[in-house]
Amino acid sequence: MTNFKIFSSEPAAGVRISFYEPHFFDQVCGLYRIVFGADAAVAFQARWNWAQQDNLCPGETPKWVLLAGERVIGFLATIPLHYRMVGRDVLAHTPCDYMVHPDYRFHGIKLMREFFRTCDNCVACDEIPATIKVTKWLGAKQAGVLQRYAKVLDARALRRGRFRAVPDSLWRVGTLGLRWYDSVRAVTSGSNLPVETVHEFDERSDLFFEQVSRNIPASVMKDCRFLNWRYGLGSPHSNRGIGVITNANGELQGYVIFYSAEHPPQTGYLLDLQVMPGVADSIANSLLNYALECLRRSGAWVVQFHRLSSPHAVPQQILQDNGFVARNTHQFLVKIRDESLREQVLQQENWMYSFGDSESSHAIV
Amino acid sequence: MTVLEIIRTFISENLIKDHNLSINENVQLIEDGYLTSLQTIELVMFLEDRFQFEIDPELVNEENFRTLGSIAELVQSRTEVR
Numbered sequence: 079m080t081n082f083k084i085f086s087s088e089p090a091a092g093v094r095i096s097f098y099e100p101h102f103f104d105q106v107c108g109l110y111r112i113v114f115g116a117d118a119a120v121a122f123q124a125r126w127n128w129a130q131q132d133n134l135c136p137g138e139t140p141k142w143v144l145l146a147g148e149r150v151i152g153f154l155a156t157i158p159l160h161y162r163m164v165g166r167d168v169l170a171h172t173p174c175d176y177m178v179h180p181d182y183r184f185h186g187i188k189l190m191r192e193f194f195r196t197c198d199n200c201v202a203c204d205e206i207p208a209t210i211k212v213t214k215w216l217g218a219k220q221a222g223v224l225q226r227y228a229k230v231l232d233a234r235a236l237r238r239g240r241f242r243a244v245p246d247s248l249w250r251v252g253t254l255g256l257r258w259y260d261s262v263r264a265v266t267s268g269s270n271l272p273v274e275t276v277h278e279f280d281e282r283s284d285l286f287f288e289q290v291s292r293n294i295p296a297s298v299m300k301d302c303r304f305l306n307w308r309y310g311l312g313s314p315h316s317n318r319g320i321g322v323i324t325n326a327n328g329e330l331q332g333y334v335i336f337y338s339a340e341h342p343p344q345t346g347y348l349l350d351l352q353v354m355p356g357v358a359d360s361i362a363n364s365l366l367n368y369a370l371e372c373l374r375r376s377g378a379w380v381v382q383f384h385r386l387s388s389p390h391a392v393p394q395q396i397l398q399d400n401g402f403v404a405r406n407t408h409q410f411l412v413k414i415r416d417e418s419l420r421e422q423v424l425q426q427e428n429w430m431y432s433f434g435d436s437e438s439s440h441a442i443v
Numbered sequence: 444m445t446v447l448e449i450i451r452t453f454i455s456e457n458l459i460k461d462h463n464l465s466i467n468e469n470v471q472l473i474e475d476g477y478l479t480s481l482q483t484i485e486l487v488m489f490l491e492d493r494f495q496f497e498i499d500p501e502l503v504n505e506e507n508f509r510t511l512g513s514i515a516e517l518v519q520s521r522t523e524v525r
Contacts, residue, residue: 093505178480184473184508186480191500208481215484216500 093151093185095192098141105150106143113177117341121314121443122175128312129174129440130155134304138169142192144178144185151179154189156197157437160299162291163419167299170199170414174437176209190216198415203436205408218413222426224384224433227402231256231346231370232379256401260370263400269363273321273334279305282322286330286354293355294390295428298435300352308434309335314443315349315434321368323361331357334365335434338376340443346370346378347442349434351392362392366400384433386410388426408438446494447515453489454511458482468512473505483508490514496521 098106103126111119130139135158144152156171173193178186186208194200194216203224204210214220230236233252237244264270283302291297298304309318318337325331332353339345348369353361373381383402385391410431414420422428433439444452451466459466459477472478478486486508487498498521507517 181476183476183479183481184483184505187483187500187503190480191503194500208479211481211484215487 093144093146093182093188095142095152095188096145098143098153098155102143102150106153109150109153109177109179110175112179118441121441124443125312125314125440128307128314129157132307132312133157134159134307135169138171140171140193140196142189144182144189146182151182152185152189153177154193156193157440159201159304159435161199161201161297162294162299163296163414164422166419168199168414168416168419170201171197172200172202172437173213174440187212194413200411200413202411203408203431203433203438204411205406205438210409210411213411216413218411219424220409221412221424222386222388222410222429222431224386224408224410224431224436226405226407227383227385227397228405229370229381229383229400229402230379231374231381232344235379257374259401260367264363264367267363267399268360269367271323271360271364273323273364273368276320276322278310279320282324282328282330283333286333286352290352290354290390290430294430296423297390297430300430300435305335309349314440318349319369319372321365321372323365330354332361332365334369336369336373336381337442338373338378344377344379346373346376346381347433347439348381348383349439350432351383352430352432353392355390359393359396362396363400366392366396370400384408386426386429386431388429388431390430408433408436445515446518447511449493450486450490450514450518451511453493454486457489458485466511468515469510471509472511472514473509478508486514490518494518494522 107119107123110122133139138158139156141155143150153175154173155175157174158169158171161168161170176189190212200218202213202218233249233256237249279302281302283305287301309315315337318335320333320335322333323331334348335350337347337349351362351365370381383397412423414423447468455466483503487503491497502517507513
């Protein structure tokens, strides 16, 4: 990363950008409330320490405020992560919690420009058109698309419009039918391999990542340290579930991480699902079944999974066979300073990337 | 059509989407909230495409985008440079 600017300003405008300092915190939270609403602001405050102070590179976590006088009217934070790109360890930043007061929306460009001036490498996943447009204009390229899939677990999720009048008893029957279908499919497709529940990641995931990344040109450095930070204490998803499948030697063959949102409508998220390259589809199928059953028990009505279309992701066919339906997309954006890496990291088939790796997943509570 | 008229037409037809709104050369586009960051990027992309030059991100600031007149000046100065 280039040196952080302590302060830069455009005095002609009266709106200036400044490096974030702790005394801005209350104003930043207040701005978050104005821009994203009260519930989102509570979640933002709750994940602050985890995201900004206790991340894996706390000394490499620049963030800025926009000031009109002494008033904070904009904010942009970053999440630094190590990536394995073409065999090399590369630090890249993700812009996050980007916001500008509605009366000062022109000035949002300044924050993003400061981000790109400061951070050599950027990896971002976004669905907000304005943010995508600014990010691309400042040089990031679309490296791929994360397709969101949804699967209904509880038939009441379909209760809308003319179906509102359908009595509860029929919805219960529908839900039982969905459950029965999944159970039968698990048996007939051989997708009922034993899945071990674990509470945190251990050195088996280091070995797993080393083996997987040999075949994959680009990925977040998803070792034990990353996984235990991303899904550990203080994380917005610390009450996630984890299931793993191991071989006869106790080596990890795949894992799934899932989370049930606390706020209605009851939505479950498959934040990560990875299998060792070349293993049978029954591994991914069994992990998927295990997660779906856990989410169903936790009360989720719908489950979402975001898939980057790459040979290193769970095959699309598995999702379709399990009743997942394609919905909207997030764009996967990358900017890398080192030209020798660019060609490879701008191709989505070279990536292993999960929704849980992205900053977009952090706001889910 | 002059540069100013081309910019005015683009803003009123594509960004503000109010054909009846008269934006004169001196209307404060940023101060009065006509241009958000997204709209500015759309305008920049249009200008780059229409006038065949690149606008450095550093030039996208309040001074250059304050009014229709200042945007037209920016375009003219860039096209003259070539």
